[in-house]
Amino acid sequence: MAKQPTGSKSKPSTRRRRSAATPSVPAAPERLSASVATPEPSRSGRSIRERHAAGIDSDQPQRLDQLEQPEAAPEVAQTPAPPAPAPEPEPMSLPAPTRPELFVVHVSPELATVAKVGGLADVVFGLSRELAIRGNHVEIVLPKYASMRYDQIYGLHEVHRDLWVPWYDGSIHCSVYFGFVHDRKCFFIEPHSGDDFFDRPAIYGYPDDVLRYAFFSRAAIEFLWQSGKHPDVIHCHDWQTALLPVYLYEFYQRLGMTHPRVCLTIHNFAHQGVVGGELLRATGLQHPERFHHHDRLGDPRYPGMLNLLKGGIVYSNFVTTVSPRYAFETKDQGQGFGLEGVLHAHQVKYGGVVNGIDYDVWNPEIDRHIPARYGLETIETKYDDKRALRQRLMLADNEKAIVAFIGRLDPQKGLELVRHAIFYTLERGAQFVLLGSSPDPAINADFWGLKRMLNDSPDCHLEIGFDEELAHLIYAGADMMLVPSRFEPCGLTQMIALRYGTIPVVRATGGLADTVFDKDHAARPLHERNGYVFNDYDLAGLESALGRAIACYRDYPGDFRALMHNAMRTDYSWNRPGQDYLNIYDYIRNG
Numbered sequence: 001m002a003k004q005p006t007g008s009k010s011k012p013s014t015r016r017r018r019s020a021a022t023p024s025v026p027a028a029p030e031r032l033s034a035s036v037a038t039p040e041p042s043r044s045g046r047s048i049r050e051r052h053a054a055g056i057d058s059d060q061p062q063r064l065d066q067l068e069q070p071e072a073a074p075e076v077a078q079t080p081a082p083p084a085p086a087p088e089p090e091p092m093s094l095p096a097p098t099r100p101e102l103f104v105v106h107v108s109p110e111l112a113t114v115a116k117v118g119g120l121a122d123v124v125f126g127l128s129r130e131l132a133i134r135g136n137h138v139e140i141v142l143p144k145y146a147s148m149r150y151d152q153i154y155g156l157h158e159v160h161r162d163l164w165v166p167w168y169d170g171s172i173h174c175s176v177y178f179g180f181v182h183d184r185k186c187f188f189i190e191p192h193s194g195d196d197f198f199d200r201p202a203i204y205g206y207p208d209d210v211l212r213y214a215f216f217s218r219a220a221i222e223f224l225w226q227s228g229k230h231p232d233v234i235h236c237h238d239w240q241t242a243l244l245p246v247y248l249y250e251f252y253q254r255l256g257m258t259h260p261r262v263c264l265t266i267h268n269f270a271h272q273g274v275v276g277g278e279l280l281r282a283t284g285l286q287h288p289e290r291f292h293h294h295d296r297l298g299d300p301r302y303p304g305m306l307n308l309l310k311g312g313i314v315y316s317n318f319v320t321t322v323s324p325r326y327a328f329e330t331k332d333q334g335q336g337f338g339l340e341g342v343l344h345a346h347q348v349k350y351g352g353v354v355n356g357i358d359y360d361v362w363n364p365e366i367d368r369h370i371p372a373r374y375g376l377e378t379i380e381t382k383y384d385d386k387r388a389l390r391q392r393l394m395l396a397d398n399e400k401a402i403v404a405f406i407g408r409l410d411p412q413k414g415l416e417l418v419r420h421a422i423f424y425t426l427e428r429g430a431q432f433v434l435l436g437s438s439p440d441p442a443i444n445a446d447f448w449g450l451k452r453m454l455n456d457s458p459d460c461h462l463e464i465g466f467d468e469e470l471a472h473l474i475y476a477g478a479d480m481m482l483v484p485s486r487f488e489p490c491g492l493t494q495m496i497a498l499r500y501g502t503i504p505v506v507r508a509t510g511g512l513a514d515t516v517f518d519k520d521h522a523a524r525p526l527h528e529r530n531g532y533v534f535n536d537y538d539l540a541g542l543e544s545a546l547g548r549a550i551a552c553y554r555d556y557p558g559d560f561r562a563l564m565h566n567a568m569r570t571d572y573s574w575n576r577p578g579q580d581y582l583n584i585y586d587y588i589r590n591g
């Protein structure tokens, strides 16, 4: 991936000052009301908590199709009787009422195609487009990383020269740039300080990551405040931006920023942003006893530490994760990495929405990165891509199936099972392709060792690195996509694979269980079955599903073809999740 240097970057000048323009941080009130989660009383006079107590089952994560609709304004009892109504005019055929346009700002550490580490980047890219297509005004606020794909940003220019962001006992000078990323309106914040928060070779992986993103979250909301933007909804993503609602309700609401509501989406509970008391000094969140409290940011596992993700859960108006199954697993099945209790305490505003896939990007009918385009009616053409993939990776051209893995090489992804799957696949007479990388040198070294060991095999290729274009060719050219995760909040690779008629072989966990249905065992009609699924995280489980998939490909090509059709027909576009998020936005705006 060609990473380009920032063009107009001014050198960091360690300029910290107390800014006259920056509103001073008000002293925190003595006590915060018990409903920290929705610190402002609802506009209808009832808190979200009360509204739920009135009707919604509070033992389960939120069913998003059951969100209560706002009530009509109550009638005023003493209103004098109105005069007799004038005769009704003839009914006219009026256009159906349209919902009002919302102003939504996503604040995110990642965005495809400019700053992508994993699936979060795809989600912000796809969801923001879906919301815009539905007539809403959508903007995205990001850090201005030195390592971004500047070739993917159109019309980048400076729009705000003097943003001073409170930090420690002074302020850091920032510039804000605007540019389009494939039509998405994006603001990029560039701090000028000796800390070089984003002027680094990689996006993550630094000892001060938590402070870097605590700063970014503060800069993002300061930018919205200073530029007079009053979005209806600020949509935050993961621990990196989870402090934003804390800042909103602790500082900015009292300065007059009363309009926005905050939705936080958690893409992975494994990463929470845990940090010591330094955070409070840096951010001006004074009163350690208040923020270390277990009702607010106090980490449930590490005494004395603060937890950004927890703060986001407590302070946001609504919290989603990326599949209903993962919502359940994190709250009730011990998969919340210590945050189970917090999720229980805030369960009335917690639910799961399965991610979508942007079919403008991931669609074999129009994909610019694959040599042969195909659809349901022209599925044969997929085999031209299979040949192209083999040529590119110097694999033997034969009748064998290709099993692929694409993903971050993270223990979450089931690396022992991936490793085993490579040898099992070769033993069962199929080919294996892997594309992945890890920020952990030990894991990378392990896979490099494996690559050297298998270097001479004509049936195996391991590509260690990040390569978006190659990923497209693998989705198109492979026959099966392996996702044997230990846990998986949603998983995009299986959903992308389905669109390309590449059959997912997955472990039944999180979003994988919500999106892939076993060909032989699913309690679903035959036409909805779209892959192979195993339950137990062990070698036998993996072999049972992968073995069946390879055998079906080899021995029952007609059945395998039918499965490919089912896969390609599955609709995991942003259409439905887009509506789910709009329902959530309406709910928190009116709650």
Ligand SMILES: Nc1ncnc2c1ncn2[C@@H]1O[C@H](COP(=O)(O)OP(=O)(O)O[C@H]2O[C@H](CO)[C@@H](O)[C@H](O)[C@H]2O)[C@@H](O)[C@H]1O
Binding pocket: 117, 118, 119, 120, 122, 123, 267, 268, 322, 355, 406, 407, 408, 435, 436, 437, 465, 466, 467, 468, 471, 488, 489, 490, 491, 492, 493, 511
């Ligand atoms: N080496 C490489 N080269 C090229 N492309 C690569 C690549 N490695 C990964 N990718 C791409 O990155 C994306 C990864 O999607 P995942 O669902 O695996 O997300 P991830 O686990 O990072 O994120 C978290 O957030 C997402 C989004 O919510 C959840 O789906 C997921 O479960 C959760 O763990 C896919 O588009 C994939 O093609």
